[in-house]
Amino acid sequence: xxxxxxxxxxxxSNQESFMNGICGIMALASAQMYSAFEFSCPCMxxxxxxxxxxxxxVPPIWFFMLGFVLNNNVSVLAEEWKRPTGRRRKDPSILRYxxxxxxxRSLIAPAVWVSVTLMDGKSFLCAFSINLDIxxxxxxxxxxxxxxxxxxxxLAKIPCKDLFAHQETRVAATKYIKCISQACGWMFLLxxxxxxxxxxxxxxxxxxxAFLKTKYWSHYIDIERKMFDETCKEHAKSFAKVCIHQYFExxxxxMRSFHRHRSCKDDSDDDDDEDKxxxxxxKLLGIRAQDDMNKVLWNWHTCKPALALRKDQIDxxxxxxxxxxxxxxxxGFVKGHTHDVGxxxxxxxYSKV
Amino acid sequence: MERxxxxxxxxxxxSESISNGICIILALVSVKLYTSFDFNCPCLPQYNRxxxxxxxxxxxxxxxxxxxxxxxxxxxMMDEWMRPIGNRxxxxxxxxxLFSAMIQRALLAPMxxxxxxxxxxxxxxxxxxxxxxxxxxxxxxxxxxxDVIKIMAKVPCKEDIIFRNxxxxxxxxxxxxxxxxxxxxxxxxxxIILGALARLIKPCFDDHATFLQxxxxxxxxxxxxxxxxETCVLHARDFARKCxxxxxxxxxxxxxxxxxxxxxxxxxxxxxxxxxxxLHGISKQEQVDQLLDKWYYNKPELDVTRIAxxxxxxxxxxxxxxxxLYSDV
Numbered sequence: 243x244x245x246x247x248x249x250x251x252x253x254x255s256n257q258e259s260f261m262n263g264i265c266g267i268m269a270l271a272s273a274q275m276y277s278a279f280e281f282s283c284p285c286m287x288x289x290x291x292x293x294x295x296x297x298x299x300v301p302p303i304w305f306f307m308l309g310f311v312l313n314n315n316v317s318v319l320a321e322e323w324k325r326p327t328g329r330r331r332k333d334p335s336i337l338r339y340x341x342x343x344x345x346x347r348s349l350i351a352p353a354v355w356v357s358v359t360l361m362d363g364k365s366f367l368c369a370f371s372i373n374l375d376i377x378x379x380x381x382x383x384x385x386x387x388x389x390x391x392x393x394x395x396x397l398a399k400i401p402c403k404d405l406f407a408h409q410e411t412r413v414a415a416t417k418y419i420k421c422i423s424q425a426c427g428w429m430f431l432l433x434x435x436x437x438x439x440x441x442x443x444x445x446x447x448x449x450x451x452a453f454l455k456t457k458y459w460s461h462y463i464d465i466e467r468k469m470f471d472e473t474c475k476e477h478a479k480s481f482a483k484v485c486i487h488q489y490f491e492x493x494x495x496x497m498r499s500f501h502r503h504r505s506c507k508d509d510s511d512d513d514d515d516e517d518k519x520x521x522x523x524x525k526l527l528g529i530r531a532q533d534d535m536n537k538v539l540w541n542w543h544t545c546k547p548a549l550a551l552r553k554d555q556i557d558x559x560x561x562x563x564x565x566x567x568x569x570x571x572x573x574g575f576v577k578g579h580t581h582d583v584g585x586x587x588x589x590x591x592y593s594k595v
Numbered sequence: 596m597e598r599x600x601x602x603x604x605x606x607x608x609x610s611e612s613i614s615n616g617i618c619i620i621l622a623l624v625s626v627k628l629y630t631s632f633d634f635n636c637p638c639l640p641q642y643n644r645x646x647x648x649x650x651x652x653x654x655x656x657x658x659x660x661x662x663x664x665x666x667x668x669x670x671x672m673m674d675e676w677m678r679p680i681g682n683r684x685x686x687x688x689x690x691x692x693l694f695s696a697m698i699q700r701a702l703l704a705p706m707x708x709x710x711x712x713x714x715x716x717x718x719x720x721x722x723x724x725x726x727x728x729x730x731x732x733x734x735x736x737x738x739x740x741x742d743v744i745k746i747m748a749k750v751p752c753k754e755d756i757i758f759r760n761x762x763x764x765x766x767x768x769x770x771x772x773x774x775x776x777x778x779x780x781x782x783x784x785x786x787i788i789l790g791a792l793a794r795l796i797k798p799c800f801d802d803h804a805t806f807l808q809x810x811x812x813x814x815x816x817x818x819x820x821x822x823x824x825e826t827c828v829l830h831a832r833d834f835a836r837k838c839x840x841x842x843x844x845x846x847x848x849x850x851x852x853x854x855x856x857x858x859x860x861x862x863x864x865x866x867x868x869x870x871x872x873x874l875h876g877i878s879k880q881e882q883v884d885q886l887l888d889k890w891y892y893n894k895p896e897l898d899v900t901r902i903a904x905x906x907x908x909x910x911x912x913x914x915x916x917x918x919x920l921y922s923d924v
Contacts, residue, residue: 361632361633362633363633363635409756410755410756413752413755414638417635417636417638417752418637418639418642421635421636421637421642421646424635424646424650425646425649428649428650428653428654428657429653431653432653432656435657435660435664436660438660439660439663439664442664442669442670443663443664443669443673446670446673446674446677447673447677450674450677450678450891451887451888451891451892454887454890454891455884455887455888458827458831458883458887459883461827461828461831462831462834462835465831465832466835466838466839469832469835469836469838469839473836473840473843527840527843527844528843528844538842538843541842542842547838547841547842548880549834549838549879549880549883550878550880551837551838551841551879552841
């Protein structure tokens with residue numbers, strides 16, 4: 243259990259390694275599925291080719307689609323593609339980058355299936371046995387006197403061990419076709435590896451600067467989406483807490499205020515409650531009504547904010563903190579300047595030493 | 596569990612050992628690939644040699660490309676080679692060092708494949724059984740009506756009907772396998788001697804001091820790239836968080852006056868301090884784009900004296916009359 247947890251944590255530590263993990267699992271699943279699948283050639287001239295080539299091509303397409311389905315980035319890509327421009331420009335190179343990386347990962351499991359099928363040779367044997375030149379392998383007596391159609395029927399039975407009588411001819415023909423199949427498999431692997439090599443190793447020669455940018459911003463979009471979901475969850479929680487608290491207060495409103503007037507001492511419990519309530523209120527970030535929240539969620543899609551943080555917002559928070567400290571620590575008047583003019587009672591003097 | 600963690604930590608401790616680890620894994624994959632591959636000699640005179648040499652040569656090429664692909668140093672080397680000079684001079688010795696390290700590691704898996712095929716012998720038998728002189732062995736089947744070449748080409752196929760109840764093919768196979776193993780062991784011996792000689796003679800030719808510098812700076816480049824990527828990721832995270840909160844706050848309907856904070860301090864605000872630190876003042880899309888462009892076109896010089904001795908902000912508290920109450924200075 244511990245091992246699984248550690249592996250899980252390692253894979254989830256970052257989105258890319260998680261996707262690589264899924265990719266590897268799918269490749270293994272594809273190899274395992276091939277070995278578990280019971281290949282049974284129909285051994286009939288009309289269906290051999292369809293069965294053989296179908297088994298070579300249809301499962302890879304299925305694995306490719308599955309790769310897209312399992313990849314989280316597909317919905318991020320779709321959302322980024324379809325959103326209205328709002329206050330944030332759309333960058334087509336980011337969409338291209340995301341699409342390329344999703345496609346690259348989804349292509350691995352199909353490539354594994356195709357190479358395993360070609361190395362095994364059964365599907366080529368099933369598809370191409372009728373195109374064989376039988377004179378090469380056995381004695382001509384086999385096909386003497388046969389019409390074209392009968393010859394083809396005989397050849398179509400080669401993949402089936404129990405249907406074809408002359409074992410040496412069958413074995414020789416099987417070896418021959420398997421050879422060709424394996425040669426095709428190795429060529430396929432060589433081409434795929436060479437293409438991947440060209441893309442990975444030669445790409446830094448071109449567009450490296452642009453690549454850094456697209457990588458950063460596509461990662462950013464993914465993180466921003468997660469942050470938005472987290473913030474919404476926290477907001478919903480605080481909203482619920484405050485809502486319920488307000489409801490209780492409204493119901494027993496007169497009783498509580500009466501109580502508070504009677505006992506003016508601060509209980510530690512009351513203080514904690516006050517603190518908690520205040521922090522919940524702060525977590526609401528000013529959104530306190532259903533319509534406001536609906537507007538937030540609606541605008542998030544239709545009008546994404548610009549990628550520019552306001553400096554005064556960052557500084558304002560800092561000043562607030564320092565002011566808070568000043569309030570707590572000293573009782574004197576502190577001189578200095580802040581951004582929020584007028585309302586602040588305390589201020590701070592900075593010096594660079 | 597602890598052992599696995601220790602092993603992982605050791606391998607991750609430095610990027611050279613990660614590369615070594617990956618290299619060894621690829622060599623093991625190559626052995627596994629050979630054992631699981633179903634070698635299928637066609638036993639036909641025209642195709643035997645082609646098939647065998649194909650199986651001996653094409654997988655090593657594939658493994659070589661894979662070795663170059665999964666090595667991290669490839670990216671570092673290409674970046675260092677192709678970048679504009681910027682503020683940092685280029686050192687060709689570093690690029691050469693990275694290149695030779697990458698090539699050496701990438702050559703291990705192909706060599707393992709070739710050695711395993713030679714020591715196993717199947718491929719040699721398939722390729723060279725037609726070149727063997729059948730007169731050396733007794734018991735060649737001569738009643739099959741096939742000519743000599745075709746019979747010799749069938750030797751790798753043990754189950755063929757012409758070899759039933761005779762041991763001619765076994766003798767020929769043994770003979771060719773001998774040759775194959777001899778070639779395999781010779782190549783292994785040659786490689787080991789070459790490696791040993793290179794290790795022993797290198798200090799005579801190479802300046803060790805320069806070598807230490809080159810090794811340091813290649814490791815530095817690798818670490819710098821990793822740290823840059825990590826910093827970008829952290830920055831993106833903080834940027835995103837602030838952007839989202841800013842968006843929420845912009846949607847406020849009612850105006851809220853910024854009144855002085857009450858007496859307490861929440862943890863919330865201390866978090867903002869740390870996060871603001873991590874943003875390093877980069878808070879706009881154009882600034883980020885400019886930063887990333889500059890990182891490529893104009894790499895900074897290797898001099899960190901400025902940040903090591905940068906001025907700290909310190910605080911001085913004065914009362915109404917101007918008297919200093921407290922100072923950080």
